[in-house]
Amino acid sequence: MTALLLTWTLLLTAGMHSWRPCTDLSPLDLLDQALPGPGQAPPTQVHVVRSRGSAGLRLAGASGTLLSFPASQIFTHCDSFPAEFSLVATLKLPRLKTSQYLFSLVDASSSLLLGLQVSENRLHLLTPVSSTVGPARLRFKDVRLDDNHWHTLVLALTGPHATLTVDCGPPLELKQDCPFPSALRTRGSWFFLGSRGRFRQRFSGLLRQLVLVPGSDATTRMCPADRPGLSDLSVPRILKSSPPEPDLLGADLYRLQSDGGSPPTLLYPPTLLSPPTLLYPPTLLSPPTLLSPPTLLYPPTLLSPPTLLYPPTLLYPPTLLSPPTLLSPPAGTPLVLLMFYQERLDYLEDYQDLYTRSETFDVEVFSVPSEGVFMAAANRDSRSGSGIYQWRDGSFQLFQTISTQEARAWKHFTVQDQVFLVVANFMEAEPELSVIYRWSRRRRRFLRFQTLETHAALDWEAFHIHNHTFLVVANHRRDSNHNIHSVIYRWNPESKMFEVNQTLSTSGAYDWEFFSAGPFHFLAVANTFDGQTTVVSSTVYVWLDGGFQTFQNIPTVGATDWEMFQIEDRVFLAVANSQKVLDRGPSLYSINSTIYELNTLTRTFIRFQDILTHSAVDWEFFTVGEEKFLVVANSHDGSSYSLNSVVYRWKGYEGFVAVHSLPTFGCRDWEHFSTAEGSFLIYSSATSRLSKVFRLHTY
Structure with missing residues (x-):
């Protein structure tokens, strides 16, 4: 070392x-x-x-x-x-x-x-x-x-x-x-x-x-x-x-919105060579001084109209020496007030109850070009398979069912312009196989593409280095042996298949996380159990000389997830610690999960913040405007699966501070995604068919 x-x-x-x-x-x-x-x-x-x-x-x-x-x-x-x-x-x-x-x-x-x-x-x-x-x-x-x-x-x-x-x-x-x-x-x-x-x-x-x-x-x-x-x-x-x-050259003109079916009236005709005439409510000859704030049509997320200061700030540099001549909009046409503001998270709405085919260990949200947003659910029951859902009409709808063997995770990735999904099958059978599926543009479905030998697979990670595409599988155990090899595969552009590239020793591997910091590429494994205890180090590898080599071993306790994120130029790595199991004594589920920060002087990850969690199995980092958040999946406290999962907000020197508690049941995974309808969080349950979608409301 x-x-x-x-x-x-x-x-x-x-x-x-x-x-x-x-x-x-x-x-x-x-x-x-x-x-x-x-x-x-x-x-x-x-x-x-x-x-x-x-x-x-x-x-x-x-x-x-x-x-x-x-x-x-x-x-x-x-x-x-x-x-x-x-x-x-x-x-x-x-x-x-x-x-x-x-x-x-x-x-x-x-x-x-x-x-x-x-x-x-x-x-x-x-x-x-x-x-x-x-x-x-x-x-x-x-x-x-x-x-x-x-x-x-x-x-x-x-x-x-x-x-x-x-x-x-x-x-x-x-x-x-x-x-x-x-x-x-x-x-x-x-x-x-x-x-x-x-x-x-x-x-x-x-x-x-x-x-x-x-x-x-x-x-x-x-x-x-x-x-x-x-x-x-x-x-x-x-x-x-x-x-x-x-932007008259770009033909990107502000418009007044019309209530009727006729085309909207252009506010600024493209032939104007001088500063535009400002629009005020009819009959006013000068900017009004309002005693009370007006009722606004926009932005739609405001719960109450903002207080405005008049005269308003002009959008364009006026050259007039006297107040401009004010025009009245056509009758029945409401005035649209343009406002520019930074979004902030207000609250989360219980948006959709999604009943999956069986208990769900993982959800993967991704997009397919020209098709839209999809979500793959890793479902426990092999008989009913796993579901692929498409976002239609403002919610997830079942799109395709794929045969899986006690699926634990999905991973979406691309090779050039091709879209793939790979599933981690956990069922111990002979042979143990996980499957890669490829999107067929002609049939508009995912079709079986390649099978790879795995051992109680729990996770896949996909990444690119120097124009090469890689996949790495988290092999959890083989029979009762948890100290086995996990495998890195590399895409062969000639055979157009994935081939074994490197093996790494792991102990009950649960999750992989790939990330880059500056010119260097890292791969972190969450080791959960070595056959005797969950107090086992997890390893961060660095890409050197065409392969991954050990960079740092970090003490973890039943690690189930790594989440890398960056705030400005600071690089963080959060581990979800699930439970403390020793040779003797009861298991402990309420333990600290830890956020580490990359120290550029010592060139190591050092402890930044401990957060008390309850059998944490996932972290998800997301942003709303300029605000940064982490949400944790709390799954079990030793007596109940009905727990609050917590949203934490970044507060600089104070680190992450709890701001929202969300009731969850057997929470296993969180994913953040955005559609035309807004920003959302979805969580999956490993103990129930019910997964939930929350909508993020901002102000």
């Missing part, structure tokens, strides 16, 4: 010293660097525009050098570009006919050092082959960004590997023939945003954020997200302080 930690330390040290720390490792907002400082007016050729509810900068029409700044402005300690970095961009583009630059880094001789280009269905990263040779082009294909919708992309570069994640979807990975230079000289070079200086190919869409994150993969900072197309890391100050204009 000491030798491995030394190897890990040397590896990290080597990574750190492969480039000189010319800047802080915090995110660098490139847009903010190019724009005027606080209190200064923005350039007249840069427009703040609101489209589809969010503001961005329109750079079209600006000179090629308007949004630019010297590289020395951010590389303050030396003149080398970081060898490992991420680029985060949020943009909205109309249909493209030619390629356009999001940004470029150009040296004193106007030669391109680094650039990011977007074209129809493609994203191009132009990277230098070395510090002296010109750029090579990495092409991410089938990336549709020019559809007039907001998209957030994270492009991470680590060694020869480039990974692109769009809207928190499946990552796309490319490998360069040569790694990014470890010392790309930036002396005398300039950043140009939305252009390549005096050259053409200027950016014609809206740009909301453009952030350089030195030294790390920013994907875990951005994902998961409630609004993956508008996941913010660092938005320029000008977008928060300047009144926006309507």
Whole structure:
């Protein structure tokens, strides 16, 4: 273990010293660097525009050098570009006919050092082959960004590997023939945003954020997200302080909603060249001073109308010296008040009682392109099989029944554009097999694809590393022996099947959790029982030299689940401890579960917070607006399965604090998901056919 930690330390040290720390490792907002400082007016050729509810900068029409700044402005300690970095961009583009630059880094001789280009269905990263040779082009294909919708992309570069994640979807990975230079000289070079200086190919869409994150993969900072197309890391100050204009070029116009069947009346005609005329209730010639707040139609989640301050803040910078002439909307047309606010969790509604085919150990919520949201239930009874449910008309409806053998868990994953489900079958039979199913577009069903030998399987985890797809199974026991191997499988693109890649020793394995922190990939196993006691260490593995090696052993007590989550740049790992079983004495069910935090100095996970739980079997992390939550599945206290499962809210220095208690019965698993109807939590019961869906109400 000491030798491995030394190897890990040397590896990290080597990574750190492969480039000189010319800047802080915090995110660098490139847009903010190019724009005027606080209190200064923005350039007249840069427009703040609101489209589809969010503001961005329109750079079209600006000179090629308007949004630019010297590289020395951010590389303050030396003149080398970081060898490992991420680029985060949020943009909205109309249909493209030619390629356009999001940004470029150009040296004193106007030669391109680094650039990011977007074209129809493609994203191009132009990277230098070395510090002296010109750029090579990495092409991410089938990336549709020019559809007039907001998209957030994270492009991470680590060694020869480039990974692109769009809207928190499946990552796309490319490998360069040569790694990014470890010392790309930036002396005398300039950043140009939305252009390549005096050259053409200027950016014609809206740009909301453009952030350089030195030294790390920013994907875990951005994902998961409630609004993956508008996941913010660092938005320029000008977008928060300047009144926006309507997006007339994007044909995204605010409208008055009509009660009748006729088309809605446009509030701002697309031919306006001057600031729009403001709309007030009829007959008013100046902004009214209200003695009581008006009754609002929007937003629909408010329990009572908010108190408004008048005169209202204008959405557009007025050029009038006198109060504007006010128009009356057509008769019978209600005025829609546009408000922008941050959601906060108010309460949870008992939304749907879902009776599954038998007791349910696990639920997996996922989506199938062009089909919608689905939920797979791992049901105990082999005779009735397990159910696949589709979200239709605002609730889950049975879609398909699949034959399973005492199913314990489902896992959804993708390989390229194919959608798969794998089930963990627990029944001890000969042979013991778990099954992979593949979605058939033609038959609109999941069909059996491949069987894999498992032993009392309790969980599957799927993950991607360097453009390879892996599956790992938690083998719980073989006959009465809990100290056996769990198996990692790797997708073979030639045979188009999963093949054994590596085996790892486990003790009553119950759950796997894959996650990444910076450029490193980890795999954590929850070991439950070694045949004598549940007081057994669980192991975190790290990916090194093409395989997983032990990184840290963490003491756990009947561990049944790991949940990794990230808050800002802090990485946490929560374990669900289920029960304390020793050779002698009664079992203890009310014990602490623990949250660990990754310490970047010691390069270990250290204890952050203990939370009293009652035979905890699952943690689920989710967000509402800017708020962070954890919900625990309390299943048994030694005498009853009817217990409250608890929702905890992140409160910074105080850690997680209990805010809601939800009555559950034999709670086994929690999943958070979102649909057009809102955000939801679903829990499964291992002692009843009844699973429940809760709706999250916000204010």
